[in-house]
Amino acid sequence: MIYLDNSATTYPKPTCVYEALDYANRNLAFNAGRGNYSVSNQASKIIDETRESIASFVKADARQVSFVSSATEALNLIILGLHLEDGDCVYISPFEHNAIVRPLYTLKNYINIEILILPFNTETWEPNLPKIEEMFSIKNPKAIFISQLSNVTGLLIDYEQIFAISKQYNCVTILDSAQSFGIKNPNLDNVDFCVFAGHKSLYASFGVAGIISKKYKELKVIKSGGNGSNSLNHNMPDSGPERIESGSPNIVAIYGLLTSSKWLKNNDVLKHEEELTKYLIKSLSSLKKIIVYKPSDIFKLLGIVSFNVEGYLSDDVATILNDEFEIATRSGYHCSPFVHNFIDSEKYNGTVRISLGAFNTHDDIDQLICALKSL
C-alpha cells in the first residue's frame, strides 16, 4: 500500500514511537496522580515532561499545555466554554473543519450566535483584509477560529494578520493547529487557544491532543470529573491545564507523544514535506484532465494537495486508486463543509486529497501519477 492519507492520521509512525507505546502499555500504564506509590508518581512526571516538550515547540510555558483525548474534544471544550451570548458574532475561515463548524452550530441551537465566514480571495487564497476590517467594524468579532493549515487544500492560512486585527476588538482567537503542530509550528503572539492533535502532524498515537493557552480560567468548565485531587470539592480547579483535564490521563498516548516530539526535533520533516509538496503539485499539474486546487502562489501549500479528474466523481477516483493500485487517498468533503464552495469542487462531490507524511517518497508520487495517467 502507498499511504497518502496522512491528514487523517500519519502512518507509519517512527519506529521509536511504536516501541515507546508498547513499552508504556506494559510498564507505565498506571493512573497518574491518583496513587501514593512510585509508578503512579512516575506517570505524573512523564505528563509534566510531555507538557514541557510540547511547549518547547512554540516557546510556551509547560503549564500552558493541557492534554485531552482528541483535537475535537479540545475544540468542543473551547467553543462551549467561551462565554458566548445571544447576539455575539463568531468568525471562521472558509477552510474550517467540522470539529469547529459542528460545535458552533450545536451551540447555535441554544444561543443565538451569528457564524460568519471570513472573505478570502479565490485566486490568491489570501484573506481580504480590508473587507475583514470592515466586517469587524460593523459586526464586532467575539471569537475567531482559523486553522493554521487547511485539511482539504493544504493552505497555510495567514492567521497572524487576521488575529492581529481581531485583537483590536478584544476578540478571543483560536488557532486549530491539528494539521501542522510539530512540523510547522505557529506563532502564538495573538493566539488565545492553540489546539494540537497527537496522531496527526505530531506523529504520536490516537488518544492524546491538547490546548496551549494562558487563559484556562476564562473558560467555563464543560467536562468535569475526578482528577485525583481535592476529591471533596465538587468543582474543577479554577485555573491551569487541570481545569479542563478530568478522568484518567492516557499516560500511554502521552508517553508516545513525548517520544514523537523528541523525534520531530531531530528530523527535518518540514523540509521533506515542502520538497515533496512542490514535486506533487508539479507532477499533478503536468497531467491532462486533472484539476489541481491551488492558489496563485503554490508555496502557500504544505503537505496536502486536493484535485479532481474531469469526468469522475472524487469518490470514484479514490476507489480506483485503492482497488487497482493499492494507493490510499481520501475523497469527498473531508469534514469541511465550506471549502468546496470556495474552490468549486461540489460538482465532483468534493475532492481527491493527497496528504503527505514524513515517510512518503518521490517514488510514491511517481506511482500515483502513473496510476492517474491510466484514467
Next chain:
Amino acid sequence: MIYLDNSATTYPKPTCVYEALDYANRNLAFNAGRGNYSVSNQASKIIDETRESIASFVKADARQVSFVSSATEALNLIILGLHLEDGDCVYISPFEHNAIVRPLYTLKNYINIEILILPFNTETWEPNLPKIEEMFSIKNPKAIFISQLSNVTGLLIDYEQIFAISKQYNCVTILDSAQSFGIKNPNLDNVDFCVFAGHKSLYASFGVAGIISKKYKELKVIKSGGNGSNSLNHNMPDSGPERIESGSPNIVAIYGLLTSSKWLKNNDVLKHEEELTKYLIKSLSSLKKIIVYKPSDIFKLLGIVSFNVEGYLSDDVATILNDEFEIATRSGYHCSPFVHNFIDSEKYNGTVRISLGAFNTHDDIDQLICALKSL
C-alpha cells in the same frame, strides 16, 4: 511491586492485550470510516465487531454500543445531554464518583437542579427502599445515577430494585458500570444508559470507554465534530451511537478492547475475584488496629476493600506500604465525596483501598497483611 490498585486501572493486562495493542499501533491505526481504501474500511469493521463483543456481555444489540474516550466523557455526555430543567430532582447514591458528582454540580451552576442522595442503611449498606419511595413521591426523580460497584467500598449496589421503583416516575436511569463491566455484568432491564470503561474491569487500555443504550436520540448533542460522513451537514446524526461519536475513533484502543473482551469470556475472573475478596476481608479482619469498612453481609463486596489503621492517616499507611514494602495501594478520598461520611472515614482523610485484579494472588494478600502487621 505488588499492585493492589486495580480500580484505578487494571494492571497487568493479559499478554494478548499488549500484543494486540502493539499489532494495532503498527498495522491497524488508520482513520475508520474516513477513507475509500481497504485499511480504513478494515478499521470500521473492527469497530463494528467490538460493538458486538461488548453488547454480548449484556445480551444487547451491537447498535446500542457507542465508543468514547473515557467513562468520564461518557457520563458528561449523558449528564449534560439529559433535558434537565430548573426544578428537576436528580438522585445519586452516597457511593458515587466525581465523574458523576462534578458534572452534576457543573450543570447546577447553570440550571437549578436539586441533587439528592439516596438513603442507605449504614449497617447493611442496603438501600432504604421505603424511604426512597417516600422521597420519590414527594420529589419525583427526573434522573438517577447509581454505580454498579462502589469504587471505594467494593459494594455491589442494589441498583435493580431502585431502578424498578424509579421507572414508575418515567425517570432516566444511568448505571455506572466502570468498575464491574466485563467481570460482573449488569442486568440492563431498567437501565437507560449503562457506562463501561475499557481500562478498568474490561482489561483493555486507556482511551476507550462507552455507553450501552437504546436512547441516544433522547440526548442533546454536547460534543460534536467530524465523523467521516455527511460532511456538509452541520449537525450530528439524529440517533444511534454515532450521535455521540465525533472525531477520529481510537481504533487501537478499540482493537485492544475487542481482544480483552474475548479474553474475559474465556477466563473466570469473577470467581477468582470473589475468592480473593473473601480471603482479603478475612485476613484484614484478623488484624488488630485495623478498621475494615464492610457491610454486615460481606458477600456484597467484590474486588475492592477499604480500611484504615488506628493512629494513622490513610495517606501515611499507603506511603509506608509503598516505600517500605513496594506495595501499591491508593489512599485518600478516591474521587468519591459522599461515601466517607457514610462509612465515617473522614477522620482518616479517607481510606486505604485495596483493589484486586485478575492477576493478584493469595500471596499478594499475605504480603500485604505481613506489612500491615509491622505498623
